[in-house]
Amino acid sequence: MAALDRSLVSSMPIFAGLGPQQIDEALADARSVRFPKGSPVFEQGHEATSFFVLLHGHLQVVKLTPAGQQVVVRYVTPGEMFGIAVQMGRPTYPATATAVVDSLALVWPSSAWPDLVSRVPALAASALQTVGSRLNEAHQRVVEMSTEEVERRVAHALLRLVKQAGRKVETGIQIDFPITRQDVAEMTGTTLHTVSRILSAWEDQGLVEGGRQKIVVKDPHRLFALAERG
Amino acid sequence: MAALDRSLVSSMPIFAGLGPQQIDEALADARSVRFPKGSPVFEQGHEATSFFVLLHGHLQVVKLTPAGQQVVVRYVTPGEMFGIAVQMGRPTYPATATAVVDSLALVWPSSAWPDLVSRVPALAASALQTVGSRLNEAHQRVVEMSTEEVERRVAHALLRLVKQAGRKVETGIQIDFPITRQDVAEMTGTTLHTVSRILSAWEDQGLVEGGRQKIVVKDPHRLFALAERG
DNA sequence: CGGCCGATTGATAATTGTCAACCCTAGTGG
DNA sequence: CCACTAGGGTTGACAATTATCAATCGGCCG
Numbered sequence: 377m378a379a380l381d382r383s384l385v386s387s388m389p390i391f392a393g394l395g396p397q398q399i400d401e402a403l404a405d406a407r408s409v410r411f412p413k414g415s416p417v418f419e420q421g422h423e424a425t426s427f428f429v430l431l432h433g434h435l436q437v438v439k440l441t442p443a444g445q446q447v448v449v450r451y452v453t454p455g456e457m458f459g460i461a462v463q464m465g466r467p468t469y470p471a472t473a474t475a476v477v478d479s480l481a482l483v484w485p486s487s488a489w490p491d492l493v494s495r496v497p498a499l500a501a502s503a504l505q506t507v508g509s510r511l512n513e514a515h516q517r518v519v520e521m522s523t524e525e526v527e528r529r530v531a532h533a534l535l536r537l538v539k540q541a542g543r544k545v546e547t548g549i550q551i552d553f554p555i556t557r558q559d560v561a562e563m564t565g566t567t568l569h570t571v572s573r574i575l576s577a578w579e580d581q582g583l584v585e586g587g588r589q590k591i592v593v594k595d596p597h598r599l600f601a602l603a604e605r606g
Numbered sequence: 607m608a609a610l611d612r613s614l615v616s617s618m619p620i621f622a623g624l625g626p627q628q629i630d631e632a633l634a635d636a637r638s639v640r641f642p643k644g645s646p647v648f649e650q651g652h653e654a655t656s657f658f659v660l661l662h663g664h665l666q667v668v669k670l671t672p673a674g675q676q677v678v679v680r681y682v683t684p685g686e687m688f689g690i691a692v693q694m695g696r697p698t699y700p701a702t703a704t705a706v707v708d709s710l711a712l713v714w715p716s717s718a719w720p721d722l723v724s725r726v727p728a729l730a731a732s733a734l735q736t737v738g739s740r741l742n743e744a745h746q747r748v749v750e751m752s753t754e755e756v757e758r759r760v761a762h763a764l765l766r767l768v769k770q771a772g773r774k775v776e777t778g779i780q781i782d783f784p785i786t787r788q789d790v791a792e793m794t795g796t797t798l799h800t801v802s803r804i805l806s807a808w809e810d811q812g813l814v815e816g817g818r819q820k821i822v823v824k825d826p827h828r829l830f831a832l833a834e835r836g
Numbered sequence: 837c838g839g840c841c842g843a844t845t846g847a848t849a850a851t852t853g854t855c856a857a858c859c860c861t862a863g864t865g866g
Numbered sequence: 867c868c869a870c871t872a873g874g875g876t877t878g879a880c881a882a883t884t885a886t887c888a889a890t891c892g893g894c895c896g
Contacts, residue, residue, distance in 0.1 A: 464738020508694020
């Protein structure tokens with residue numbers, strides 16, 4: 377089991393640069409847990425009792441506003457660390473993570489972190505880099521929302537999804553999990569109606585191919601041009 | 607000199623929980639540098655050769671888009687660590703930091719970080735928390751830009767400025783550095799025209815008091831109500 | 837097979853950006 | 867010391883994007 381996990385894990389950036397025995401040490405406190413499609417991994421406001429590394433599947437991370445509106449913060453892809461609220465000094469999770477397909481994650485108790493870091497100091501640097509790259513994405517998104525109109529924001533969001541969760545199919549590259557127009561709207565700060573109109577227009581131009589909870593990008597290059605030049 | 611710095615620094619969250627000798631150790635590699643109003647501390651895209659702690663003053667951190675539009679990422683207030691790109695695994699600064707008033711900062715060479723962390727492990731946790739809280743702010747901003755109309759975004763931005771850089775004056779609380787309508791627009795993803803209209807309306811209602819590069823919040827409570835309830 | 841969730845599309849309204857003109861004042865330099 | 871100027875601010879008119887409201891369609895899952 378540990379050996380299986382080690383092979384699953386050794387190629388992941390978080391564990392990059394660790395020796396086999398360090399990986400085993402890190403894995404000692406962890407257990408792997410299955411999260412069926414639709415089930416919550418953790419919920420906004422709850423005590424941050426665990427942190428995670430996703431092994432397989434995809435999670436949607438959502439923030440709920442006081443007024444009840446949702447914003448999709450990001451999607452978690454295999455290899456990523458997540459739920460590291462405590463490490464950042466917050467006692468509760470700042471968002472809700474839900475499995476959008478059947479998923480598998482390594483789970484550590486938050487209390488294991490200090491000990492883990494002292495035994496494997498490189499983990500602290502790993503965590504810092506993880507959070508740093510996430511900060512960068514967030515800032516990028518702020519810049520996009522400040523300076524780009526909706527269509528380009530949707531284009532950027534789609535390209536990001538393609539990079540993170542693209543799977544080759546006959547007609548192009550498909551987002552590898554069920555995703556609705558509403559989801560895309562919540563990623564880009566617009567409404568499902570506007571997203572629907574945009575995707576319809578793109579479909580007419582042969583850029584993408586729609587479907588129920590499905591998006592296939594047929595011409596990534598042209599989509600990229602649209603996102604950049606406008 | 608070191609003693610002076612230590613007293614300046616010991617109350618700052620980044621150095622919280624460090625003993626006096628640990629603080630001295632951390633300060634050993636640092637020098638303090640003055641940045642006159644208007645001068646750049648570091649620039650977007652340049653090699654991240656240093657990281658910093660602000661001792662006095664205020665910095666504006668700006669991201670420039672390929673199309674030449676600016677977005678104000680945040681303002682740095684005394685006690686904050688900044689320019690920690692290398693620690694997050696990026697070779698260059700992702701934004702430009704400029705002193706908006708005469709400022710003073712501690713400067714470390716980036717190369718000193720690994721050694722520093724090994725001698726003062728608590729710094730790694732400090733840095734992680736700093737980046738974590740910044741990530742939180744960025745996400746908060748994404749949520750606001752996704753769900754709130756301009757007026758409430760401006761209200762939130764003003765309240766944040768008041769908290770970070772508010773100074774009591776007779777008529778209320780003034781932002782303690784020169785700030786233009788354009789700056790506020792670049793913080794909230796709108797135009798200086800819209801900001802000007804909003805501030806004018808608020809001034810008529812006795813909420814704020816305007817002026818050239820000046821904003822005084824006369825009634826923070828009412829502004830807060832406006833930001834929250836809408 | 838039926839119901840429901842997701843998607844599409846039209847008509848309309850509202851917010852906010854754009855363009856333009858103008859004012860004001862702080863600071864500069866003669 | 868005063869005049870001038872440039873940068874910051876204000877305001878109006880108009881346009882455009884995008885949200886809102888409403889109706890309808892269609893295909894999947896139970």
